[in-house]
Amino acid sequence: EGKPNDVGFAAVFEKIERVIKALPQDNTKFVTIMIDDISFLQVAANGSSNDVLDFLHYCYTLTSEYGCAFIALDHKDIYLNEEKPAIISEMEYLADILVKAEPLATGLAKDVHGQV
Numbered sequence: 001e002g003k004p005n006d007v008g009f010a011a012v013f014e015k016i017e018r019v020i021k022a023l024p025q026d027n028t029k030f031v032t033i034m035i036d037d038i039s040f041l042q043v044a045a046n047g048s049s050n051d052v053l054d055f056l057h058y059c060y061t062l063t064s065e066y067g068c069a070f071i072a073l074d075h076k077d078i079y080l081n082e083e084k085p086a087i088i089s090e091m092e093y094l095a096d097i098l099v100k101a102e103p104l105a106t107g108l109a110k111d112v113h114g115q116v
Contacts, residue, residue: 008044009055016059020066031068033059038074038087049087056087060094 020028035041038052045051056072063070072091092098 009041009051013055013058017062020062020068028066028068031066032071033062033068034071034073035059036073038072038091042087049085053087053090056091 016033020031023031035056038056041052041055042049059072060070062068074088074091
């Protein structure tokens with residue numbers, strides 16, 4: 001919308017927080033904030049890893065403040081040409097659970113597409 005990225009991410013975070021605050025306190029533990037594909041955030045931030053990392057940290061703080069869950073998905077194939085980016089390393093550090101889904105080493109199969 002022609003706004004600086006940090007203002008755009010701040011607005012998105014404020015909307016998320018506003019929705020959670022509007023819920024009855026005992027219902028916030030049933031809230032899950034899910035971001036599918038962190039790389040899209042980097043595109044929105046014109047490649048600024050710092051802006052994306054700040055936004056993800058703010059979202060992560062909601063887990064301790066309101067007891068909700070936070071899930072951030074990364075599509076590893078986006079980062080094939082570079083070493084593990086700081087965003088991914090930081091999210092792995094903060095994660096309670098890290099789930100990796102990969103293609104089968106033997107290639108595609110009729111019934112099974114990958115391994116966890």
